[in-house]
Amino acid sequence: MAAYSFSKNVQQQPKPTLKAQLDSIFKVTDANNYVAAIDLIGQLIKDSEQQQNFTYLFHGYNLLSVSHANLRDTVQSLNYSKKALHYAQMSKNDTLISWAYNNLAADLSAHKESQAQALEYYKKSLHIQQRLNDGEFNDAALNLAELYHKMGDYKLMREYLEEAQKSYDPAYIYFDNPLIHLEILWGDYYVSQNVKYRALESYNKAYELIEEKKIDYLALDFYERYAQFLREQNYPDRAYEVQKRFMEYYKNQENLKAQETYQLAQAKFEAAEAKRERNQAKLQQEILDNDLQRKKTQSILLASIIVLMVLFLVYLFYSERLRLGLIKNLKFQNANLEKAKIRAEKSERAKTRFFSTLSHEMRTPLYGVTGMITIFENNPELKKYKDEISSLRFSADHLLEIINDLLDISKLEDDSFKLVKKSFNIKLLVEDVINSFDRNRLRNAQCTLTCDIDRNVPNYVVGDARRIKQVLLNIIGNAIKFTPKGEVCLRLTVKHLESGKHQVRFEVQDNGIGIPKEKQEAIFDEFSQLEELQLREAKGTGLGLPIVRKLLEKMGADIEVESEPGKGSTFSFELLLEEATLLQVTNTNSKKAPIPPKELPADFKGLRFLVVDDNKINRMVTNRILSNFKAEVQEASNGKEAIELVKNQDYDLILMDINMPGLNGYQTTQIIRDFELDVPIIALTASVENYVTRRALESGMNDVISKPFNTEKFFKTIHEQMARRSRAMH
Known part of the structure; x- marks a missing residue:
């Protein structure tokens, strides 16, 4: 338990902050003036309730408990200890909850x-x-x-x-x-x-x-x-x-x-x-x-x-x-x-930097792997190794998924994370989720995937469709992983509220191996692996469900689980969604109106490309991919070499790495733009943070492609920049 004090304001002054009120209460209790302290604590509780600040509500009721204990009023002290525990739990601050349990136990003992x-x-x-x-x-x-x-x-x-x-x-x-x-x-x-x-x-x-x-x-x-x-x-x-x-x-x-x-x-x-x-x-x-x-x-x-x-x-x-x-x-x-707190904040910043660095360092060699796989896939002489190359592609894609999970965890713990709320068709989103699980994966697991949507669920709602889809993909993927033989069902129901909003309930039910009750909370811990539940083919990073919980917390919801070993599990959550207006639906559909596809060139014959990258393997991979389409490719291993080449030769497009020793990609681009304004420069980088795109455009680059890239998107981006240059020259 703790004792605090508070000082009185004689003149009319601006209302002090909650922290200032708490600090002042220390001074009053130091003087043994518990009657005055109780009055000031009442004001702290009132202000904390107005601001819905559960942390200071805990401190207020905890102070009341201590003050009444010092006044030998044990009944009131016990009552306020219970209220302090309630608000500590509301604050979700584990340290405060631990204090509250300890103080209440001291009263009871x-x-x-x-x-x-x-x-x-x-x-x-x-x-x-x-x-x-x-x-x-x-x-x-x-x-x-x-x-x-x-x-x-x-x-x-x-x-x-x-x-x-x-x-x-x-x-x-x-x-x-x-x-x-x-x-x-x-x-x-x-x-x-x-x-x-x-x-x-x-x-x-x-x-x-x-x-x-x-x-x-x-x-x-x-x-x-x-x-x-x-x-x-x-x-x-x-x-x-x-x-x-x-x-x-x-x-x-x-x-x-x-x-x-x-x-x-x-x-x-x-x-x-x-x-x-x-x-x-x-x-x-x-x-x-x-x-x-x-x-x-x-x-x-x-x-x-x-x-x-x-x-x-x-x-x-x-x-x-x-x-x-x-x-x-x-x-x-x-x-x-x-x-x-300082140690935790330092640890959190270090973890974020670690994930960012780890992502970049893993994507760089992974680009070399996926690039070589792309070259092998397009080589007719290697068709007899199609299955082996396909296995390599699967492994590389799986590694990329793990890297993306690590980044998602890092981003969700950043206060800058924002949800993007737009109108979308929730039934089409669910259909897209179901179709994203390929039949081979389900057949290998001997598992069937079904969907049941209440007819009263509205078609169009407002929310972050991408994040809702990510949540469903993780939950369903997890259910399939632990249902070697059986059925997985996605079920949507709705409850209409008086406010006009819709409380949509999502349930993913399976009849797989199930989870013991004492282990059900641990599955939401990062990197958690419940070994006794793991099937040989059901290994993973242990990040899927933690990402689900953090995403739902951002949406104001939480995930619930009901499970029994040998009988299966049911994961469920509820989202409060507004039904989209006709104007919102129209605007969304107009923004998403399909753009007629432009034909990509059959080859890049007659075009000259410059690939700038300090990694020799990455230069070789990019060079080989472009050369297969008859492009003339030159390489530069650093920014200084790239600047000299651009000064002495003409290029139709430059692919620029960001992280290089000496001059980085931003600095190199800024120098090139001093004497060459027309040539398109595309960043080809393993960094995926939002600030990378912003800095790239500010430095004079035209677009950004993340490594490892999707080949179709790679050529589409190059085509768009070539077409833009062509229009500018005419």
């Missing part, structure tokens, strides 16, 4: 009747901490060990002590060093197992650490029973030393405040006595009559005052200790969380 529920929440918190694996100490495991110790279950106590011990990092900066708590609990465990020498070792280590750090509240909690243990083990000198240190800590914490309070009470008493003596002559008779009663009353009053003062001091001591501990713990946790 204080009562014997709710300890079973506390165990469940501690375990949920620990599960999240283990999954995050962010280097922090698994305090939930330590709490579980302590609770099992209270319950007398020493076997489970040891199990969770070992789990907590594994997560302890001596190099990590902790508030309230968990090693001390570990050693104390290990000592308690060994006492329960009657292994006294091991208990003595752990207790001694805990004592040394407490003395080293001068942690007073741990000394007050631990030293008395440690001294008792030492006496039982016949270490009287050591026991005396520990008991003496306990008393020193106790006196240092208690006596100063107790003495000040007692002196104040004594001074007030003496003042009252002096006043009584000054009026003694006048009131002597009355005093004699009431002396006995007055003395009894005064004695009772004084005793009551002293008892109340002592109780008040005890309350102040423990509340102050709790408050300071919570504040320090929160500050350390915030510092560690900030470090973890």
Whole structure:
């Protein structure tokens, strides 16, 4: 749990941000002004609800729980802990959820009747901490060990002590060093197992650490029973030393405040006595009559005052200790969380750069492979190897699919990812999806693919057709992969809403091998491979379903799975779609009106091409493809060589690589454009990021072709640029 504070604004000022409100609450709670803190937390919760910010709603209710706990209002504290957990789950922030479970369990563990529920929440918190694996100490495991110790279950106590011990990092900066708590609990465990020498070792280590750090509240909690243990083990000198240190800590914490309070009470008493003596002559008779009663009353009053003062001091001591501990713990946790956030952001940027670099480095040699395959396919002398070449083509295309999956994962984690919403025919899209699965693949799997569309599903809707198609292809492909013999059915139903929108439900049902319930969430983890489910022919990258979930999250939906081993699986999701208007449909169809195909030239005879690429194999492949169509091809291995060739010779078209040593493709093109404006320059690159196309056009290139390319698209792009140049010259 955590304690926060807040400062008041006296003058009318612009409303502070949620973060500023949260920081201000720390200041109020630092001053023990919990009543004022509760008012300010209420404003934070109100503003967070208006902004639908679940993270700050969690912090608000968590602060309310802590404030009421400090005011000894345990019922309200428990209620607000439950609300904090609710909003932590809404935020989908695993760290906040782990905190919320841990704090709620701490509230519940204080009562014997709710300890079973506390165990469940501690375990949920620990599960999240283990999954995050962010280097922090698994305090939930330590709490579980302590609770099992209270319950007398020493076997489970040891199990969770070992789990907590594994997560302890001596190099990590902790508030309230968990090693001390570990050693104390290990000592308690060994006492329960009657292994006294091991208990003595752990207790001694805990004592040394407490003395080293001068942690007073741990000394007050631990030293008395440690001294008792030492006496039982016949270490009287050591026991005396520990008991003496306990008393020193106790006196240092208690006596100063107790003495000040007692002196104040004594001074007030003496003042009252002096006043009584000054009026003694006048009131002597009355005093004699009431002396006995007055003395009894005064004695009772004084005793009551002293008892109340002592109780008040005890309350102040423990509340102050709790408050300071919570504040320090929160500050350390915030510092560690900030470090973890920075590490995560660096890791995410590094991963994105890695995927981008990996894609380029894999596409470059893959272009050489696919290019040679294209040459082999067009060579009549190699027709007898048609099946072998076809197998090579399949393997190369499969490798390209894997590279594209890696890029999709990287792009989906980028905030710049945007959906493109246009009108489309949803029934034609489904038909296109079904037809994209070739009959050979289905026949090899001995699987049938069917489709069932509710007649009430509208024809035209508005959405990102490309991404919906990608989702369906991944889910159906996965279903076919794990249905070696059987049927896969795509089913669409619709529910019309009062808002005029349509809630379209997509279901992909198969009767394949199925997935155990405990494994159903793991299939959505990146690179997940459930080995016990894998068929020999059903291997993959494990990226299909993670891509599906991330795409659906971008669309405001989620995927659900129902499955039973041996009986099959059903994957489903629902999309809220608007029905397209007639104008939207007309505009879409007009944009997609077919353009009459232009005949590609039978050959490039009489045309001169320049291929610029630092990779020798890639130059050879491009040269061979163009030469097969009778083009005259020259090569340049770098930008400087390409510039000299263009200065001294005329070319009809230049194919330019981007990533080259020395002058890259952009720089080379800019220099060529200074003296040659007409020749078409097409980027031929393994990079597929959006910024590549933008920079290519800005540098003076006319178009971009990604390697490895589709041969038809390659020649079509060349033809379009040649035709454009021809029109410009006339």
